[in-house]
Amino acid sequence: MSTTETAPNPTIVTLTDAALNHLRAVTQQGHYGVRVGVSGGGCAGLQYLMDPCGEPNDEDLVQTVGDGDTAVRVVLHPMVVPYLKGLTIDFSTALVDGGFKFINPNAASTCGCGTSFGV
Numbered sequence: 001m002s003t004t005e006t007a008p009n010p011t012i013v014t015l016t017d018a019a020l021n022h023l024r025a026v027t028q029q030g031h032y033g034v035r036v037g038v039s040g041g042g043c044a045g046l047q048y049l050m051d052p053c054g055e056p057n058d059e060d061l062v063q064t065v066g067d068g069d070t071a072v073r074v075v076l077h078p079m080v081v082p083y084l085k086g087l088t089i090d091f092s093t094a095l096v097d098g099g100f101k102f103i104n105p106n107a108a109s110t111c112g113c114g115t116s117f118g119v
Contacts, residue, residue, distance in 0.1 A: 012085050013074050015065045019091040019100065023072045026052050033062065033073030036089070038080045046083065048102050082106070 013036055015023065023034050031052035038046050056062055056075045063074045076084065088103040 012061070012063055012076060012081055012087070013065075014086075014088045015072065015074070016088065016090040018093075019089045020066055020072055022091045022100075024066070024070055027072050032056065033075045035075040036080070036084065036087075037077060038083045050089075050100065 027033055029052070032054050033052075033056070035049070035051050035053040037049040039049055040046060053075055057077075059078060061076045061078060061081065063076065064071050065074060066072055083106055084104070086105040090101040090103065092098045092101060
């Protein structure tokens with residue numbers, strides 16, 4: 001497979017400990033990793049996508065976060081890297097406004113719910 005497995009550097013996406021722990025549980029259910037992407041839509045123009053995934057495509061970049069058996073693979077298509085470079089993903093278990101949070105230094109604007117952004 002010619003998929004690019006990125007070394008610890010460069011870091012494209014950072015996961016907080018809370019996000020890493022939550023995604024570990026997801027990927028340990030038989031998934032290769034988590035695909036993080038962007039699509040048109042949302043109230044700010046672009047929206048984040050994040051789904052468990054199988055084996056990456058040949059052109060995908062794979063960033064491993066964490067160590068050993070507890071590492072999580074973040075799979076990215078090269079076209080989304082300019083939008084996501086420097087992105088931090090956090091996770092909250094709060095009953096109100098809980099779930100994944102995206103902190104993106106590339107976003108010129110974000111929506112109130114934090115799941116879409118504009119550049």
